[in-house]
Amino acid sequence: MTLAWDDFRLVKAIADRGGLTHAAAHLGINHSTAFRRLAALEAAVDAQLFERSRSGYVPTPAGLAMVEAAERMETDVARFGREVLGRTLTPSGELRITAPVGFVSDLLMPFLARFREAHPDVRLDVVMSEEALNLSRRDADVAIRATSNPPANLVGRRLSGIAWAVYGRNDRLQDNAYRTRWVTPGGQVADGRFTRLMRARTDVREIALQLNAVTGLREAVLAGIGIGLLPCYIGDRCPELRRLEDPEPGIASELWLLTHPDLRHAVRVRAFMDFMAEAILPMRRAFEGRLDAQAETAKPTP
Incomplete structure (x- = not known):
């Protein structure tokens, strides 16, 4: 019996996604081909998977055995890729970056x-995502994340508060x-920290707009929907907006640059x-909300 890597990938995709349709879409093939x-x-294996x-x-027991084998293969392939990348002598090739x-x-x-x-020899592949990708599987090489608790299995640098x-x-x-209406991130953002803060500060009926991401908050405040919490490096550099309070310590975060230990x-x-x-x-003062840094936030240093 000769099985190909694609056979294992197919079985794992079906198991992960619970059916042929989503598995086929993930693998870039049509449903009939997957069937x-x-x-x-x-x-070929003389068993129902x-x-x-x-x-x-x-998955049946036979199917689970193939899924487990596929996971081991996936890990080995990713490890090989990291080892090869680590032996490159000059900055070149593809660099996959994930960021919000x-x-x-x-x-x-x-x-x-x-x-x-x-x-110029580095090709950039940017994955815009609010979710933490799996750097162990080479979903990304470098992650830029706003977090106070970076994953223990990654290494990196704290760039700023x-x-x-x-x-x-x-x-x-x-x-x-207007000043009693609020724009706020929803419970999906930052493990619900914003939701808990808003419950402590105001009646839920005063929340005019809730978003499931940070993206769009500034535009909502600029549109006049309500006042709202914004990162200081965004709010302070917008001349149409005014900061109404000192920074809120309960929702402060940190900017981290992270990678897998094998890739460092x-x-x-x-x-x-x-x-x-x-x-x-040069932008740390702006990120940390110090008002004397407003001029620095106008644009990144050229």
Whole structure:
């Protein structure tokens, strides 16, 4: 019996996603192809790999054995990739970076342009995501994350603190009704810290708009929907907005640059991490919400 890596990938995809349709979409094949490949594979191993039901596909013991083998293979392939990347002598090849959407749109692009000028042989692949990707599986090589508790299995650098404060639109601050309406991140953001703070501060009926991400908060406040909590490096550099309070310590966070331990000495990873640490340093006062840093937040240092 000869089985290919793609056979194991197919079985794992079906098990992870509970059926053929989503597994086929994940693998970039159509449903009928996935159906034929699974039937041929079950015939080759002379065993049923999944129990079929209306609720989905459930692996049989034989199927679970293939899933476990696929996970071991996936781990070995990822480890090999990290080892090869670590032996590269010059910054070149693909570097996959994951960062929150808001950070990419508000700050990261000018930095990436400057990094590319310094290292033109590095191809950047940016994954905009609020979720923590699996760096052990090479879902990303470097993660930029706002967190106070970086994962213990990763290594990296704390670039700065991130302060948050309440902001409102300058031309609406005399309107008492406006100042009682709130824009806020929802319970999905930062493990619900914003939701707990808002419950302590105001009646839920005063929340005019709730978002499941940081992206869009500034635009909502600018639109006049209500006052709201914003990262100080975003709110302070917007001339239409005014900070209404000192930074709120209960929702402060930190900016981290993280990678897998096997990748920390890879040349292109090290080059990017060194570059970002140097680029963020002049902006630390802005990130930490010190008002004397407002001029620094106008744009990243050229």
